[in-house]
Amino acid sequence: METTIERKANTKPAPAALRRRKRSWADIAIHAVLILLTIGTLFPFYNVLIMSFSDSAAVSKQVVYLIPTTFKTTAYSYIFQEPRFLKAFLVTLFVTVVGTSVNLIVTLTGAYVLAKKGYPGRGIVMSGIIFTMFFNGGLIPFYLTMKNLHLINNLFVMVLPVAVNTFYLMICIAFFRTLPAGLEESAKIDGANDIQVFYKIALPVSKPMIATIALFYAVDRWNEWWYGVLFMTDVNLLPLQALLRELLTNYAQVLSGITTSVRFQDSGLYPEMLKMAVLVVSALPIVCLYPFMQRYFAKGVLIGSIKG
Missing domain, CATH: 1.10.3720.10 (MetI-like)
Incomplete structure (x- = not known):
């Protein structure tokens, strides 16, 4: 019959599993930060592109941010x-x-x-x-x-x-x-x-x-x-x-x-x-x-x- 201490020892996560779990959360946090930085870096270029194809009314009113309201060349x-x-x-x-x-x-x-x-x-x-x-x-x-x-x-x-x-x-x-x-x-x-x-x-x-x-x-x-x-x-x-x-x-x-x-x-x-x-x-x-x-x-x- 297992004692209380033995049951606790059996349910305690292994150190290697804890390290992997910590690394996984750290990787997720790092990737999330890098994705946000990438979006922040690419957004100005994207905004330049869509503004170049928008019409004068939308650009003058500064309503072009994510999606161009019109498409003109x-x-x-x-x-x-x-x-x-x-x-x-x-x-x-x-x-x-x-x-x-x-x-x-x-x-x-x-x-x-x-x-x-x-x-x-x-x-x-x-x-x-x-x-x-x-x-x-x-x-x-x-x-x-x-x-x-x-x-x-x-x-x-x-x-x-x-x-x-x-x-x-x-x-x-x-x-x-x-x-x-x-x-x-x-x-x-x-x-x-x-x-x-x-x-x-x-x-x-x-x-x-x-x-x-x-x-x-x-x-x-x-x-x-x-x-x-x-x-x-x-x-x-x-x-x-x-x-x-x-x-x-x-x-x-x-x-x-x-x-x-x-x-x-x-x-x-x-x-x-x-x-x-x-x-x-x-x-x-x-x-x-x-x-x-x-x-x-x-x-x-x-x-x-x-x-x-």
Whole structure:
């Protein structure tokens, strides 16, 4: 016959079961918090999207929050019917593709060389590179330099001056230093030179880092507008971001007049709709690119942070 103590011992949960129960509740709480944070992060983007497709009356009354009351493409029609839109898109596409390629070539080759500790004059070169992170020559000398190089109204003015980002270069240097020295030594024993080691050994094992840096550079080049405004006097050579900025500025000036304001509002276009449509058009290509880079990006976000 069981005693009272034995019955209590039999009904008491095992320590392992208690730990699993505590972990399950902790996991539920953590997932709930993360879901709320995700919703809070994505909601502004969702709100931008639905506002860009809403009508002027709903936007002006600020009733568009979760569900659009109507579906109209007035703002997108205003953007896509701009005669220079296709040219601006092609300019930005050229700058993104060519600029990112130049960025990767210069950054990866430079980082691989500077990662070698036996490189003569490496300290002086590194000091000069780091110096550019904190100081620059100023806007007027920079403009005069581009003018003397005949880069005014030249698409390469949005490529060559930004051929390397110092911060990204430092990340690549830190990554190349983590590569095992045995890889290079074994390749050289087989007769490979430094260039062959770089292209056949270092680059293939650096795909996560390359994909991450390429995504960063592609976003920078796609969002390029300042050099376009500064160095392009030919309006047909403006990048997409500069053209979208010009459309917003011109539309704001148009709305400053009462007569024209009524005319545009009667057409169904409202300033907030145009702003949101501009945001969608400017960000959508890069957003669509990210899923294809995600598998590399997830591995590459911590490059250079762990050694061993």
